[in-house]
Amino acid sequence: MDKILVFGHQNPDTDAITSAISYAYLLNQKGLEAEAVALGEFGDETAFALKSFDQEPLRVIETAASETTTIALVDHNESQQSVADLKDLEVYSVVDHHKIGDFTSPAPLSFLTKPYGCTQTILFELFQQEGIEIPKNIAGLMLSAIISDTLLFKSPTTTEQDKIVGEKLAAIAEVDIETYGLDLLKSGTNVDAKSATEIAEGDAKSFEMGGKPVRIGQINVVDVDDVLKRKEEVLSTMQDLVTDNDYSAFFLVVTNILTSDSEGLVVGSEDFIQHAEQAFAGKVTDNQIALPGVVSRKKQVVPPLEKTF
Amino acid sequence: MDKILVFGHQNPDTDAITSAISYAYLLNQKGLEAEAVALGEFGDETAFALKSFDQEPLRVIETAASETTTIALVDHNESQQSVADLKDLEVYSVVDHHKIGDFTSPAPLSFLTKPYGCTQTILFELFQQEGIEIPKNIAGLMLSAIISDTLLFKSPTTTEQDKIVGEKLAAIAEVDIETYGLDLLKSGTNVDAKSATEIAEGDAKSFEMGGKPVRIGQINVVDVDDVLKRKEEVLSTMQDLVTDNDYSAFFLVVTNILTSDSEGLVVGSEDFIQHAEQAFAGKVTDNQIALPGVVSRKKQVVPPLEKTF
Incomplete structure (x- = not known):
């Protein structure tokens, strides 16, 4: 199998960027070659999250077929939000927390959505199921996405599981959720x-x-x-x-x-x-x-x- | 939430029938009201499996909206294989091992497909993730579906995980895979x-x-x-x-x-x-x-x- 390019939706937010990072890491730990990339430039909040946990910005792509045959989608599943040449690529897997749009596949694949507030909450469960430890910096990025998507657990999209996973990630990342969370959200408000x-x-x-x-x-x-x-x-x-x-x-x-x-x-x-x-x-x-x-x-x-x- | 009606595809095979049974059981154990039903009459092989593990035949339905608002699909996701009034119902979840067809949803939901030989192999993983014990008779039904879908692990659709899960289910069900498997397959060949x-x-x-x-x-x-x-x-x-x-x-x-x-x-x-x-x-x-x-x-x-x- 070709290297798997992992990416979130166009016009990426903190969940789209960091879910690509954490899912590519999970695939790497499972022995698969995978690289997190982005379908666009990100905003101040995402930049703050990456800087807080020593993560380099992702390479930005518009098409993928010129460099691989295989991709994985995170934080989206609809074609109009995805890579421009989606139809020329094999989708290895999808992990998402949105409604299901126009996605179809020519063959069975791993496709997982759950009605959580954030894709990273689903990815945390996958790490647990695979028995793969989450490093401190990845935990910080995952937590950042949950804080961003749930507005520090205040959005009505927040589920109990987002809160539970957020607490666990904060412990691994060694940050105080309230303090870091407010700093993160404020960073996007300039x-x-x-x-x-x-x-x-x-x-x-x-x-x-x-x-x-x-x-x-x-x-x-x-x-x-x-x-x-x-x-x-x-x-x-x-x-x-x-x-x-x-x-x-x-x-x-x-x-x-x-x-x-x-x-x-x-x-x-x-x-x-x-x-x-x-x-x-x-x-x-x-x-x-x-x-x-x-x-x-x-x-x-x-x-x-x-x-x- | 209304009672969840759980069913496999029309013209049901052993996987469609028994996956409805095992998934409804799993939902029940999680405290949800769920009932396994069927979208049609089943064949000799499925009858043999049900009889072998003391399971009553499922109630057959053609539409669901007259008795509930909420359904769960197993072993299929395409509308033409599903209940006639699918569009009038809320899909609580989908567990399937087929390619993704025309499924769409107005809101996020639990949707899980994996490229395994049988839906029951995915359901076994869900039982493990939820920490729910599989009773002997349910294990026998789950094993029957894996044997049926993989033709006793000889079909090229068989994955390593189907074999591993099949062995574990045979141990719980206390049957010899080869002996029971051949009896099961032969039962559908009259x-x-x-x-x-x-x-x-x-x-x-x-x-x-x-x-x-x-x-x-x-x-x-x-x-x-x-x-x-x-x-x-x-x-x-x-x-x-x-x-x-x-x-x-x-x-x-x-x-x-x-x-x-x-x-x-x-x-x-x-x-x-x-x-x-x-x-x-x-x-x-x-x-x-x-x-x-x-x-x-x-x-x-x-x-x-x-x-x-």
């Missing part, structure tokens, strides 16, 4: 250094609602005023993105990771704004709506919006 | 009691080749003459099935489980017959072609045929 486009688009995804694409972004901050003081600039950028891409609306969720509340900024059709007011039982005033207690796009933003369509 | 349609169609599946559906059946025997003595009757039935269903051909693999060789019977287009001769490097004479060493439709019949198209 809004002043970001352009308006980076603020709106940095973590944005498209969702089809009422037959039209709605763009929904999310940015974590320690003070929502870091974004609101640049509100006009950000709204103008969002409006440009709507016009250029024919979105029916752009909805940006600005999440305060300290209070676990969000503010929504919205531009787009009158129709979408009415749906947003219905979904979040509030009023859009000056393109802004309060989202108390909302931290998860996946669980608390997309489903209520979808329900109104 | 050709005299079968109609020509049952012989041809009993385990048949459709495959698209060259843009047309080809029907491929397989029957296990201890003496190929049990089928060949009724060759004209069986060929005539196969021809009727081709005509009625617009198949380009019907290919029936008659497998001697004692010698691990097969004979192929074929009716259909001249074109398909030429492809069959090319695929199996032999001559079709009187609608018959020798298939020495062939025991697995999945690995040794479908791929060589597909390659010629």
Whole structure:
């Protein structure tokens, strides 16, 4: 078998990057040749995690077939989030915590998803099942992804198992979860250094609602005023993105990771704004709506919006 | 959560039936309400396995939404092999050893496939991971499925892990693998009691080749003459099935489980017959072609045929 290239989704977050690292390590320990790579550059939070645990950045690839026949996917399974030449490659395995999309295979393979808050929680179980010890630095990276995906266990996507595994990893990594976790989350919130486009688009995804694409972004901050003081600039950028891409609306969720509340900024059709007011039982005033207690796009933003369509 | 209905594929074989039983037992032990059911009547071999280990036959269902909201799939993942109202139900989990077909989910779930010879080999690992003891009768049923799917470890679909798990289950079930295994396989080979349609169609599946559906059946025997003595009757039935269903051909693999060789019977287009001769490097004479060493439709019949198209 060719070397297995292991990678997470495009526009990678901390789970996508570090799950590639920990899973490639697991495969190496099982005697397989595997290399963790990335499908794009990562953000400040991931950089902080890698630096904290002495990990070099991953090599970035766009296609894989020029260098191997065999790949492993972590933290994603849908083709549009994966490597560009996916259909020319054999998928050795998949480990993921998302819904199952358009994945198909010509032959049986190892495919494992679980409804946990983070891919690393599943990978921790695989390490245990294989009886492979997790080194201190890998444990730190795995913990970082769990903190990132669950917003320090405050997101409603968090499961009991994420908490249990997080505690165990913190013990191996010899860090205090609260202290390190807050430092990690804060490291990704330096809004002043970001352009308006980076603020709106940095973590944005498209969702089809009422037959039209709605763009929904999310940015974590320690003070929502870091974004609101640049509100006009950000709204103008969002409006440009709507016009250029024919979105029916752009909805940006600005999440305060300290209070676990969000503010929504919205531009787009009158129709979408009415749906947003219905979904979040509030009023859009000056393109802004309060989202108390909302931290998860996946669980608390997309489903209520979808329900109104 | 509603009671979880657990079932294998339509036209169930020993793995489909017994994996539902062992997985429902596992879920019960984890404190979940679960019931094993079947998507159809089973054959002689499965009946022999159930009787050998004091298991009552499963209730047969065609739809599930009238009695629950939640299901678990074993030994299949493709919608056309599953319950008729699959789209109205929430899939709690999937455990399977087949390629991944058209399965999608609206939310994350537990989904586990491995490239083993039998679903029960994966389920054995789940019992171990959960620390749940396998009772003697369940172990016997699990072993029966592994013997059935791997033709007593002779099929090329067999993996090292199937053998290891088979040995462990035989120890728990207190049976001799060879003796019980041969009795089990022979129990499914009573050709005299079968109609020509049952012989041809009993385990048949459709495959698209060259843009047309080809029907491929397989029957296990201890003496190929049990089928060949009724060759004209069986060929005539196969021809009727081709005509009625617009198949380009019907290919029936008659497998001697004692010698691990097969004979192929074929009716259909001249074109398909030429492809069959090319695929199996032999001559079709009187609608018959020798298939020495062939025991697995999945690995040794479908791929060589597909390659010629």
